[in-house]
Amino acid sequence: MSTTLEASDTTYQDRNPATGAVIADVHETTREELDAAVRAARKAFDGGKWSSMAASRRAKIVYKMAQLIGERANELMMLEVRDNGKAVSTAKGEMGAIVDCFEFYAGAATKNFGETMPPPLPTYLANTVREPVGVVGAIIPWNFPLLLASWKVAPALAAGCTVVLKPAPSTPLTAIELGKIALEAGVPEGVLNVVTGSGRELGQWLVEHPLVDKIAFTGSTATGKLVAKTAADTVKRVTLELGGKSPSLVFDDADIDAAVAGAIYGIFYNAGQACEARSRVLLQKSIYDRFVAAFVEKAKHVRVGNPEDPQTHVGAITLREQLEKIESYCAVGSAEGAKALLGGSAPSLEGDLAGGMFWNVTAFEARPEHRISREEIFGPVVTFVPFETEAEAIALANDSEYGLSASVWSQNIGRANRVARALRSGTVAINTPYAVFPGVPFGGYKQSGYGRELGMETMRLYTETKSVLTYIGEKPMNPWSL
Ligand code: NAD
Numbered sequence: 001m002s003t004t005l006e007a008s009d010t011t012y013q014d015r016n017p018a019t020g021a022v023i024a025d026v027h028e029t030t031r032e033e034l035d036a037a038v039r040a041a042r043k044a045f046d047g048g049k050w051s052s053m054a055a056s057r058r059a060k061i062v063y064k065m066a067q068l069i070g071e072r073a074n075e076l077m078m079l080e081v082r083d084n085g086k087a088v089s090t091a092k093g094e095m096g097a098i099v100d101c102f103e104f105y106a107g108a109a110t111k112n113f114g115e116t117m118p119p120p121l122p123t124y125l126a127n128t129v130r131e132p133v134g135v136v137g138a139i140i141p142w143n144f145p146l147l148l149a150s151w152k153v154a155p156a157l158a159a160g161c162t163v164v165l166k167p168a169p170s171t172p173l174t175a176i177e178l179g180k181i182a183l184e185a186g187v188p189e190g191v192l193n194v195v196t197g198s199g200r201e202l203g204q205w206l207v208e209h210p211l212v213d214k215i216a217f218t219g220s221t222a223t224g225k226l227v228a229k230t231a232a233d234t235v236k237r238v239t240l241e242l243g244g245k246s247p248s249l250v251f252d253d254a255d256i257d258a259a260v261a262g263a264i265y266g267i268f269y270n271a272g273q274a275c276e277a278r279s280r281v282l283l284q285k286s287i288y289d290r291f292v293a294a295f296v297e298k299a300k301h302v303r304v305g306n307p308e309d310p311q312t313h314v315g316a317i318t319l320r321e322q323l324e325k326i327e328s329y330c331a332v333g334s335a336e337g338a339k340a341l342l343g344g345s346a347p348s349l350e351g352d353l354a355g356g357m358f359w360n361v362t363a364f365e366a367r368p369e370h371r372i373s374r375e376e377i378f379g380p381v382v383t384f385v386p387f388e389t390e391a392e393a394i395a396l397a398n399d400s401e402y403g404l405s406a407s408v409w410s411q412n413i414g415r416a417n418r419v420a421r422a423l424r425s426g427t428v429a430i431n432t433p434y435a436v437f438p439g440v441p442f443g444g445y446k447q448s449g450y451g452r453e454l455g456m457e458t459m460r461l462y463t464e465t466k467s468v469l470t471y472i473g474e475k476p477m478n479p480w481s482l
Helices: 031-047 055-071 073-084 088-111 145-159 173-185 201-208 221-232 256-272 285-299 320-336 351-355 390-398 413-422 455-461
Strands: 011-015 022-027 124-132 135-139 162-166 192-194 214-218 237-241 247-250 280-284 339-342 362-365 381-387 405-409 427-430 463-471
Touching (some): 055 145, 073 173, 088 455, 135 145, 145 455, 221 237, 256 381, 285 339, 320 339, 320 381
Parallel strands (some): 362 381
């Protein structure tokens, strides 16, 4: 932040979704303060201290961030649990993944290679260098606050960019801690700036700002479209990680017990508030009844409740609007003729949790045209739809405006890989619900977005390619013989 700007003293209340208790008064960033944050990032970038630093030195600082996050994992985990409402078991796994992400990109900083081309003419050398793209506006949703911030901040810093990080209004606390950790690790002032605010306009100002070079956005498809349109005015680079309606395809040659357990985890993990949640389970007819009965029976043992209890599988729903959306989709499902098999209501919890927002794990038998089979609910609600043939399964899976992730369950490796190839999806997981790792690109086909996060591919998206051509001929280049 600029030292000359007097900070506004306006704040908003941040609540624990599991209890309703206020846990923090959070700074409401004004437009002037956002401008100061962007200018600080611009100045830090243009000054070159970070962007021109030896990659090996930058790598050490990013690695130090990984270490500091690891040391504070418990504290960060509890902050995330209270801010977001997620089960502590879920948050624990995320902390490990966040450390891995910073470690991966610390390593990537020194492997951001350009290329040498075959000489385009005998008297030329041609090569490319990869330079940091500049000031990055990183916009984060509320479902995996620190994890998704790390997916953007780690590669951006490793590439030599400077960042203005905007967490979601309801889950800002771990992003603020990440800013402090960056300073402690040795990231120079102005390189990572965190701005918080309760309204949608803060993100909009960031996307509009002419001194920002790139927007890395994760959020809903509706907001993503607006971001892309706004960013077009200043021709910003944009990556969009958006919504999903991801399928699990279960064939009759699958290990059914593994598929049931995987499908349960695939939808109910993080209370279904995951972009890659496997919210549609497509089942081959011959195993349909067996699978559904086993799913419903096992899902009764999913423990919904106190996020701070290590035994809990599914914690709170993060936002009031989100809870209302889930409730209304369940009503729509029943009204459209889908058959409720499980859940469909809020659990009655006692004590502090009586003031919290929770939803029971829910399953419907549905038809592909039902809205609950087509639209992103972003909650613990799954639909079962039957299919006869492999071709029908592929057609059903691809019949979606989204294309983020899919799981294929089959013991036949030919079939599993044939289906994986046919799916229009950024990730296909074979015989597992889980396929997100720092070294593996993650992102969407179709309206699930464009660009990728994670992997080395992402490093390229935080850089520009500069082509450098050198004339090495003995005689000077003089095309007009002047
Ligand atoms: P959202 O689109 O409402 O908000 C996302 C972020 O954008 C928030 O920080 C918000 O404040 C900000 N924002 C709002 N209006 C803006 C504007 N006009 N300009 C710029 N920024 C603006 O999404 P959400 O409800 O926070 O998150 C849920 C959505 O995110 C779901 O659709 C989910 O699928 C998606 N998501 C996608 C991924 C992925 O990697 N593909 C991961 C997690 C979540």
